[in-house]
Amino acid sequence: MGRPRYLRVADALRVPILDGALPPGARLPSRAQLARRHEVSEQVSRNALRLLIAEGLVESRPGSGYYVREVPESYRFARTDRFSGSLLRPLAGEDRDTITRPACDRMAERLGIGEGEPLYRTRCVGTAGGAPVAVHTSWEPAVLTHNTTRAPGDADAETGVLERLxxxxxxxxxxxxxxxxxxxxxxxxxxxxxxxxxxxLVVERTHYSGQRPVETSDLVAVVERCRLSYRLSLARTPAGGGPRPDPHR
Known part of the structure; x- marks a missing residue:
């Protein structure tokens, strides 16, 4: 059995879009034109265009037609084994505020504290081109830095949680x-x-001191605008292969 006809029509448009023959902003044939060109019904051509819209390759402009979608710039968030800087550093227009609030049951569980205990909640909004693309919200027990100059609201925005705590x-x-x-x-x-x-895209991250969680956060990002970039350290294997000797033995 052959492939559905709408997939064949979508393929005929997808290939020139991906190879650049149809650049961003190019106007596509109408549903009726596609139906005639591929000898299918308008319903088939409509389904093909809907698929390309769902894939993020095409956009519909009411009253105008279908166009190859502009590819938005992606922002990479560094996620390393010792990363401690601002999670929104790649983005401009960072808006940051810190408030004190009692721990709800969800945050109490994540931080291993009693429900209702005071938390510092810090929220940052990162923007690109004037539009918000990511929100970073963090929570930490107020008891850790209360009455010090190391509380989240007192620290410089560029100071990471590792250095501050x-x-x-x-x-x-x-x-x-x-x-x-x-x-x-x-x-x-x-x-x-x-x-x-x-x-x-949601990244839930928790920092520990020993077995104690001392800060937890959520990074919520627009899927098509943001990527996570991981750099993790690996233990080296001695020359000649074989397991590394245990220095504690």
């Missing part, structure tokens, strides 16, 4: 990170100017 006597020695694509929730939807439920 180390100056307060809290040494971070482990980081756990999970990445997922999840539906956008209402609070971040307002900040990103997107509809709730839209798919977004």
């Amino acid at each position: 180390a100056a307060a006597g809290v040494v971070i020695d482990r980081v756990v990170e999970e990445v997922a694509v999840l539906p956008l929730t209402e609070p971040e939807a307002v900040l990103l100017r997107l509809a709730p439920g839209a798919p977004v």
Whole structure:
């Protein structure tokens, strides 16, 4: 059995889009023109165009037609085994605020503290071209830096959490990170100017001092605008192969 006809029509458009023969901004044939050219119904050509829209290659402009979509610039967020700088550093227009609030049950569980204990919540919004593309929200127990000059609201925005908490006597020695694509929730939807439920990239990261979680954060980013760039250190294998000797034995 052959491939569905709408996939063949989509292929005929996708190839010149990807190889540059149809550059960003180029106007595509109408549904009727595609139907005649490929000897299919307009419903088939409509489904082909819908598929290319879903793939992010084509956009529909009401009253004008279909066009090859401009490829937005992607921003890379460095994720390294010792990364401690601003998570929104690649982006301009960073808007940062810190408030104190009681821990909800979710944050209490993530930080291993009692529900209702005071937290510092810091939120940053990163923009590109005047449009918000990422929101970073972090939480940490206020008891760690309360009445010091090392609280999140007192520190310079460029000072990373590792350096800031180390100056307060809290040494971070482990980081756990999970990445997922999840539906956008209402609070971040307002900040990103997107509809709730839209798919977004979510990075949940927690810093530990020994077995104690001392800071946790969520990076919520527009999927098509942001990428994660990982650089992790690996233990070297001695020349000649074989396992490395255990220095503790």
